[in-house]
Amino acid sequence: MAGGSERLRRRWLGAAAGAAGRGLAAWGVARRRRAIPRPLPEGPRERIVVLGAGFAGVAFMDALWEALGPQPRIDLRLIDRNNFKLFTPLLYQVATGLVSPDNISYPVRRRTRRRGARFQESLVQGIDLEARRVLTDDGPVPYDTLVVALGSVTNFFGMQDVARHALTLKTLGDGITVRNRLIDAFEEADVTTDPERRRALLTFNIVGAGATGVELATAIDNLINLVLLRDYPGINAEEVRIRLIEALDRAVPEMSEGVCRFTAKRLAERHIELRLGDPVVGLEGDRLRTRSGNLLPPGTTIWTAGVRANPVARGLPVEHGQGGRVVVTDTLQLPGHPEVFCVGDNALITDPATGRPVPPNAPAAIQMAQATARNVARRLRGEPLQPFRYHFKGELLSLGRNHAVLHLGGLLLDGFPAWVVWRAFYLTELMGMENRVGVMADWAFAYLSRLRESGRLICEPALAEEEGVMPTLAGRMR
Numbered sequence: 048m049a050g051g052s053e054r055l056r057r058r059w060l061g062a063a064a065g066a067a068g069r070g071l072a073a074w075g076v077a078r079r080r081r082a083i084p085r086p087l088p089e090g091p092r093e094r095i096v097v098l099g100a101g102f103a104g105v106a107f108m109d110a111l112w113e114a115l116g117p118q119p120r121i122d123l124r125l126i127d128r129n130n131f132k133l134f135t136p137l138l139y140q141v142a143t144g145l146v147s148p149d150n151i152s153y154p155v156r157r158r159t160r161r162r163g164a165r166f167q168e169s170l171v172q173g174i175d176l177e178a179r180r181v182l183t184d185d186g187p188v189p190y191d192t193l194v195v196a197l198g199s200v201t202n203f204f205g206m207q208d209v210a211r212h213a214l215t216l217k218t219l220g221d222g223i224t225v226r227n228r229l230i231d232a233f234e235e236a237d238v239t240t241d242p243e244r245r246r247a248l249l250t251f252n253i254v255g256a257g258a259t260g261v262e263l264a265t266a267i268d269n270l271i272n273l274v275l276l277r278d279y280p281g282i283n284a285e286e287v288r289i290r291l292i293e294a295l296d297r298a299v300p301e302m303s304e305g306v307c308r309f310t311a312k313r314l315a316e317r318h319i320e321l322r323l324g325d326p327v328v329g330l331e332g333d334r335l336r337t338r339s340g341n342l343l344p345p346g347t348t349i350w351t352a353g354v355r356a357n358p359v360a361r362g363l364p365v366e367h368g369q370g371g372r373v374v375v376t377d378t379l380q381l382p383g384h385p386e387v388f389c390v391g392d393n394a395l396i397t398d399p400a401t402g403r404p405v406p407p408n409a410p411a412a413i414q415m416a417q418a419t420a421r422n423v424a425r426r427l428r429g430e431p432l433q434p435f436r437y438h439f440k441g442e443l444l445s446l447g448r449n450h451a452v453l454h455l456g457g458l459l460l461d462g463f464p465a466w467v468v469w470r471a472f473y474l475t476e477l478m479g480m481e482n483r484v485g486v487m488a489d490w491a492f493a494y495l496s497r498l499r500e501s502g503r504l505i506c507e508p509a510l511a512e513e514e515g516v517m518p519t520l521a522g523r524m525r
C-alpha cells in the first residue's frame with residue numbers, strides 16, 4: 048500500500064516536473080535543436096582531456112557532442128576528483144536543510160556514457176605543458192587537446208586563522224557541515240547555563256554579502272524563524288542574531304543597482320544586520336576583527352567572501368590576473384599553447400562590451416565551454432577559430448521563503464512572482480529528471496511542513512568512523 052502511494056507520488060511529481068519543464072521550454076528555455084554534424088576529415092585519433100566535471104566541463108562535453116556527434120576520431124576523457132557534478136546554486140539549501148544533498152549531485156558517469164566519453168575519478172595535481180600530459184594521483188594522462196575547467200576555491204585573502212576556523216560553503220561536505228553546526232548550536236544553546244556562551248551560540252556572522260552570502264543569510268533566517276524556534280521553545284527570536292559583513296559599500300555588489308536596493312530592503316525587514324565597508328582582517332578565537340579595529344561579538348563564522356582560481360590553474364607558468372585566474376586569449380586558449388583551453392571560474396577574459404572581466408558564475412562558465420567545444424571542432428576540421436563573446440542573461444537572487452528579485456532586460460521584479468520564476472528556473476537548470484523531481488519533492492514538503500524532517504538530522508562522521516560505518520548512514524535524528 049505504502050509502495051503504491053509512493054509510486055503514485057513519484058508519478059505525480061514526475062508529471063508535474065515534466066509540465067513545468069514543457070512550460071519553460073515554451074518560454075524559450077528549451078535546448079537548441081541539434082543540427083546534423085559534419086564529418087571530420089581523416090586524421091589520427093585526437094585525445095581530448097577535460098579537467099573538471101563542473102558546469103564548464105560537462106557543458107563542454109555536451110556541446111562537443113552537439114558539434115561532432117558520435118565520433119570515432121576523438122577520444123574524450125573527463126577527469127574529476129568527484130564522480131558527481133555539484134549544483135552549487137542550491138548548496139545553501141543543503142546548508143539550511145531545505146534540500147537533500149543527493150538531489151543537487153548528478154552522477155557524471157551517466158552523462159559520459161551517453162556522450163561516448165570516458166570518466167576518470169582522479170585528483171589533478173599539475174599540468175606539464177611541454178610534455179602535454181596531466182599529472183594525477185593515478186598517474187600521468189597524455190593529451191592532444193586539453194580543456195582546463197577546474198573552477199575556483201575559497202579565497203581567505205591570506206588569513207590563516209580564518210582559513211582554519213571559519214566554515215565555508217563551496218563543496219557538498221561544506222553544505223552538510225554548516226547544517227550540522229547550525230542545528231548543533233541550537234542544541235547546545237538549549238542546555239547551556241552560561242549566558243555568554245548561549246549568546247555566542249545564537250550569533251551567526253556571514254562574511255561576504257555577495258549573492259551566496261545573502262541567499263545563505265536569508266535561508267538561515269527562515270530556518271531559525273520557521274523551524275528551529277518552534278523546535279526549541281526555550282530560545283527566543285530576540286536572542287538570535289544574523290550578521291552579514293561586506294568589505295564594499297553595498298550588499299550584492301556584483302549585481303545591478305535595483306537588485307542591491309531590493310536586497311537591502313529585504314535584509315532590513317528580516318532584521319539581518321548588514322555591516323558595510325569594513326573588511327574583516329582576522330578571526331581571534333570566535334571573534335572577527337575588522338579593518339576599523341572593531342572586534343565583533345563572538346559567534347559562528349561562515350566565510351563566503353570570494354573565490355580564487357584553482358591551485359592547479361594558478362600553478363600554470365602563464366600570466367595570471369585577479370584571483371590568480373589564467374589570462375586567456377579571445378578564443379580562451381593559453382597564450383603560446385593553442386592546444387590548451389581554459390574556461391569557467393579559472394579563466395580570466397575581458398568582456399569587450401563592458402571592459403570588465405567576464406564574471407565567475409555558472410552561465411559564463413557554460414558559455415565559455417560551449418564556445419570552446421565549437422572551436423575544438425573547428426580546429427579538428429582545420430577551420431579558423433572564433434572569438435568568445437559573453438552574453439549577459441539577467442540576474443536572479445533568492446531572498447528567503449516567498450521572496451526573490453529578478454532583473455531581466457528592463458524588467459525588475461521582486462517578491463513572490465520573482466520567487467516563483469527563481470524556483471522554476473533553477474529546477475530546469477538542474478541535471479537529470481531524478482534530481483529535479485527530488486528537489487521538487489523537497490521543496491513541496493518544506494513549503495507545506497516548513498522543513499523536511501531530515502533537515503534536522505545531524506550527520507557525525509567522527510562517530511561513523513569509530514563505529515566503522517559509512518558517514519552518510521550514521522546521521523541521527525535529534
Ligand SMILES: Cc1cc2nc3c(=O)[nH]c(=O)nc-3n(C[C@H](O)[C@H](O)[C@H](O)COP(=O)(O)OP(=O)(O)OC[C@H]3O[C@@H](n4cnc5c(N)ncnc54)[C@H](O)[C@@H]3O)c2cc1C
Pocket residue numbers: 098099100101102103104126127128129131132133135136137138139169170171172196197198199216217258259357359390391392393407408409410412
Ligand atoms: C555556494 C555557491 C553558490 C553559487 N551560486 C551561484 C548561482 O546562483 N548562480 C551562478 O551563476 N553561479 C553560482 N555560483 C558560482 C558557480 O558555482 C561557479 O561560477 C561555477 O561552478 C563555475 O563553473 P566551473 O565549471 O568553472 O567550476 P565548477 O563548477 O566548480 O567545477 C570545477 C570542477 O573541478 C573539480 N576539481 C577541482 N579541483 C580538482 C582537482 N585538483 N582534481 C580533480 N578535480 C578537481 C571539482 O570537483 C569540480 O567538479 C555559486 C558558487 C557557490 C560556491
